[in-house]
Amino acid sequence: MDETKKILFKKTLLTSLLLxxxxxxxxxxxxTIIELTDNWKFKKGTNKEAxxxxxxxxxxxxxTVPHDWAIYGPFDKEIDKQMVAIIQNGEEIASExxxxxxxxxxxxxxxxxxxxxxxxxxxxxxxxxxxEGAMSEPKVFLNGKxxxxxxxxxxxxxxxxxxxxxxxxxxxxxxxxxxxxxxSRWYPGAGLYRKVKIIIKNDVSIAQWGTFITTPxxxxxLAKVNIKxxxxxxxxxxxxxxxxxxxxxxxxxxxxxxxxxxxxxxxxLKNPALWSPETPNLYKAVSKLYKNDTLVDIVETRxxxxxxxxxxxxxxxxxxxxxxxxxxxxxxDLGPLGTAINRSALxxxxxxxxxxxxxxxRSSHNMPSFEQLELCDELGFMFLAESFDEWxxxxxxxxxxxxYQTDVEKDLVNLIHATRNHPCIVMWxxxxxxxxxxxxxxxxxxxxxxxxxxxxxxxxxxxxxxxxVENTLANGFGAVLDIPGLNYRLHLYEDAYEKFxxxxxxxxxxxxxxxxxxxYKFPVEKAAMKQYDDFQSSSYDLEYCSWSNxxxxxxxxxxxxxxxxxxxxxxxxxxxxxxxxxxxKWPSRSSYFGICDLAGIPKDxxxxxxxxxxxQEETLHILPHWNWEGREGEKTPVFVYxxxxxxxxxxxxxxxxxxxxxxxxxxxxxxxMWMDVKYEPGTLKVIAFDKNGNPKAEKEIQTAGxxxxxxxxxxxxxxxxxxxxxxxxTVSVVDNKGIPCPTATDQLNFQVKGxxxxxxxxxxxxxxxxxFHEPTMKLFSGKLVVLVQSGKETGEIDLTVTGKxxxxxxxxxxxxx
Ligand code: GAL
Numbered sequence: 001m002d003e004t005k006k007i008l009f010k011k012t013l014l015t016s017l018l019l020x021x022x023x024x025x026x027x028x029x030x031x032t033i034i035e036l037t038d039n040w041k042f043k044k045g046t047n048k049e050a051x052x053x054x055x056x057x058x059x060x061x062x063x064t065v066p067h068d069w070a071i072y073g074p075f076d077k078e079i080d081k082q083m084v085a086i087i088q089n090g091e092e093i094a095s096e097x098x099x100x101x102x103x104x105x106x107x108x109x110x111x112x113x114x115x116x117x118x119x120x121x122x123x124x125x126x127x128x129x130x131x132e133g134a135m136s137e138p139k140v141f142l143n144g145k146x147x148x149x150x151x152x153x154x155x156x157x158x159x160x161x162x163x164x165x166x167x168x169x170x171x172x173x174x175x176x177x178x179x180x181x182x183x184s185r186w187y188p189g190a191g192l193y194r195k196v197k198i199i200i201k202n203d204v205s206i207a208q209w210g211t212f213i214t215t216p217x218x219x220x221x222l223a224k225v226n227i228k229x230x231x232x233x234x235x236x237x238x239x240x241x242x243x244x245x246x247x248x249x250x251x252x253x254x255x256x257x258x259x260x261x262x263x264x265x266x267x268x269l270k271n272p273a274l275w276s277p278e279t280p281n282l283y284k285a286v287s288k289l290y291k292n293d294t295l296v297d298i299v300e301t302r303x304x305x306x307x308x309x310x311x312x313x314x315x316x317x318x319x320x321x322x323x324x325x326x327x328x329x330x331x332x333d334l335g336p337l338g339t340a341i342n343r344s345a346l347x348x349x350x351x352x353x354x355x356x357x358x359x360x361x362r363s364s365h366n367m368p369s370f371e372q373l374e375l376c377d378e379l380g381f382m383f384l385a386e387s388f389d390e391w392x393x394x395x396x397x398x399x400x401x402x403x404y405q406t407d408v409e410k411d412l413v414n415l416i417h418a419t420r421n422h423p424c425i426v427m428w429x430x431x432x433x434x435x436x437x438x439x440x441x442x443x444x445x446x447x448x449x450x451x452x453x454x455x456x457x458x459x460x461x462x463x464x465x466x467x468x469v470e471n472t473l474a475n476g477f478g479a480v481l482d483i484p485g486l487n488y489r490l491h492l493y494e495d496a497y498e499k500f501x502x503x504x505x506x507x508x509x510x511x512x513x514x515x516x517x518x519x520y521k522f523p524v525e526k527a528a529m530k531q532y533d534d535f536q537s538s539s540y541d542l543e544y545c546s547w548s549n550x551x552x553x554x555x556x557x558x559x560x561x562x563x564x565x566x567x568x569x570x571x572x573x574x575x576x577x578x579x580x581x582x583x584x585k586w587p588s589r590s591s592y593f594g595i596c597d598l599a600g601i602p603k604d605x606x607x608x609x610x611x612x613x614x615x616q617e618e619t620l621h622i623l624p625h626w627n628w629e630g631r632e633g634e635k636t637p638v639f640v641y642x643x644x645x646x647x648x649x650x651x652x653x654x655x656x657x658x659x660x661x662x663x664x665x666x667x668x669x670x671x672x673m674w675m676d677v678k679y680e681p682g683t684l685k686v687i688a689f690d691k692n693g694n695p696k697a698e699k700e701i702q703t704a705g706x707x708x709x710x711x712x713x714x715x716x717x718x719x720x721x722x723x724x725x726x727x728x729x730t731v732s733v734v735d736n737k738g739i740p741c742p743t744a745t746d747q748l749n750f751q752v753k754g755x756x757x758x759x760x761x762x763x764x765x766x767x768x769x770x771x772f773h774e775p776t777m778k779l780f781s782g783k784l785v786v787l788v789q790s791g792k793e794t795g796e797i798d799l800t801v802t803g804k805x806x807x808x809x810x811x812x813x814x815x816x817x
Contacts, residue, residue: 518781
């Protein structure tokens with residue numbers, strides 16, 4: 001296409017797209033990507049005729065995609081109530097599990113419909129319809145005809161719809177989804193929760209996910225970049241430029257030699273800027289395909305140059321430097337947004353984790369979103385990309401076991417093909433605590449899945465998170481794996497290291513310590529599966545599950561055993577569902593495992609990990625809060641989480657003595673603890689010392705009076721006017737002296753005016769039944785978070801927060817182009 005024609009094509013395309021309200025599109029020469037975001041119609045229910053183009057959906061709800069139909073609630077105890085024994089938790093007798101999958105209305109059938117008009121396409125065009133995830137069991141219809149289906153709700157899949165498009169005019173896309181009861185162990189979300197895209201390209205072109213870039217040789221002065229590109233057609237010539245992110249060409253490869261359907265280059269890169277969590281340098285490969293000297297396709301692929309190595313007794317090295325994973329596991333929901341994918345929410349999560357010193361993420365227990373991987377490439381996080389929580393043997397009756405035999409290979413192939421160019425991915429996982437660990441058949445399956453990974457990507461190893469460690473030691477399951485991943489079971493680490501042939505161990509899942517933000521229980525003691533009348537867990541960070549442990553126990557092994565290659569803590573953020581230790585207690589409906597709560601607010605544990613992992617910045621954190629009316633004179637232990645090894649504590653100016661980290665117990669090794677402090681209102685102050693006993697830092701907290709004024713603290717004040725950007729505003733209250741009120745529970749109201757809207761609110765209380773999308777909520781332990789979303793126009797956005805008897809507060813945000 002020459003320049004004039006191209007502009008014309010763009011113009012017509014834009015006009016027709018604007019007519020029907022498709023807003024997101026990327027146009028490159030010869031390739032157009034349209035995001036189907038707006039104008040979706042949605043309805044829950046069977047609606048047998050909804051696949052027909054003539055079906056009347058005018059009364060249906062209009063929604064934008066990504067969309068999670070269940071997050072709007074209400075919470076209901078009866079939804080997906082499971083009468084089960086959770087075998088992997090050691091239960092033998094079935095009991096009623098109420099909030100296991102979040103108690104939100106995700107069960108059942110629903111339809112999405114979208115009518116779109118494409119520009120008139122010449123006969124040489126190919127059109128692909130891509131779903132980046134659909135929960136679940138999507139069946140896809142175009143213009144009344146079924147064009148395909150994909151069972152696994154977490155995977156990406158696409159169809160070639162060229163022949164099914166209407167020749168001109170409107171196309172009707174209809175997607176049927178179905179979530180079965182007892183199909184999940186957590187809140188899976190519901191709907192078209194990730195992006196849907198249409199890709200228009202030439203028939204002769206680069207295949208979907210057809211580029212595979214690896215860096216088989218890496219030194220400081222030279223890297224070899226291997227690029228394999230799948231193409232179709234004859235008389236082809238491929239030119240691939242390696243550029244920096246500004247598009248400056250650094251080196252190029254060119255070839256017309258096709259092996260089967262693949263063209264391969266090895267392009268040298270001098271003095272490569274290596275990718276690592278600390279230096280997330282990226283490059284682009286711009287692949288230009290020519291047929292008989294005419295440019296027919298361009299694909300840009302971002303990649304990074306890095307070397308990963310896993311060695312016996314040494315563990316993991318990145319770019320020649322041995323290191324341990326400082327990782328967290330994450331479920332895919334985004335708290336009050338549900339599972340509807342949102343880049344700014346994901347970015348906020350990662351920035352919070354970055355500040356804690358995290359350098360790795362595990363997508364438990366399924367395929368990560370493209371957005372999350374892109375952000376991990378950019379911000380610098382290594383990634384353990386997982387695939388399944390179940391193979392052939394069920395954990396829940398209607399889980400993936402129903403599809404394992406028929407789908408497992410194609411699900412893995414899509415995961416690998418779609419994501420393998422992300423430098424952040426340093427390891428694959430073929431499963432989490434699969435019940436197949438028990439059987440000889442399971443051993444065979446472990447080998448089979450690992451071989452699929454190796455075939456599609458020979459550069460990365462494969463793990464499985466194992467909980468049946470003794471069994472996998474005995475039956476050979478663990479010996480088969482590239483990386484033996486142990487979930488908990490610290491007492492078996494030594495044994496596993498000695499008996500497994502790999503000579504290293506990964507803490508694929510650790511801790512599962514439970515706590516509620518800002519809630520403290522007395523007496524302060526270590527306990528498993530501890531329950532209280534208010535269904536909260538203590539934030540002294542000493543409570544855990546019958547199968548798990550407190551963080552310090554992991555730290556000991558991580559620090560003392562060179563062959564332990566790091567850990568992935570369960571979990572970075574609380575998530576909807578799995579409210580252990582209150583699985584049977586209503587209204588508990590979200591987890592207590594998070595280092596941060598469901599609103600993303602750090603709990604105390606955040607600072608314990610930060611004191612070890614963030615080597616750049618100082619950590620000095622005091623707990624509990626100091627508002628204990630009624631506990632005067634009673635023992636109220638004080639803990640300090642700090643990177644300093646010793647500190648002195650003062651209550652109203654009186655010294656409580658100096659504490660120094662020591663080896664008496666794992667807790668003494670990593671925390672500073674004053675167990676005998678008696679509560680009196682006033683000031684708690686801590687002074688931390690360096691190795692030579694010089695005071696280096698101090699911090700104090702005070703007893704607050706009555707809540708007086710609302711305080712708003714946004715994570716960002718400038719939003720992009722793209723209709724999806726978010727500012728997360730932390731709301732708290734202070735007394736009339738400005739001291740934060742840590743126990744406040746005031747009911748607050750939110751109003752957003754101007755060029756944005758109120759999107760959601762969350763207070764992090766795992767037992768709250770207040771809905772996330774109503775503009776009112778109670779504070780939990782003195783805090784909550786309001787999400788303000790940009791519209792598509794630029795200008796001012798005002799958030800006003802009010803509460804009875806409180807001085808209200810207004811915040812001004814700006815939406816920019
Ligand atoms: C693990 C499991 C996770 C979660 C966790 C809670 O065994 O892999 O999905 O259930 O326990 O402690």
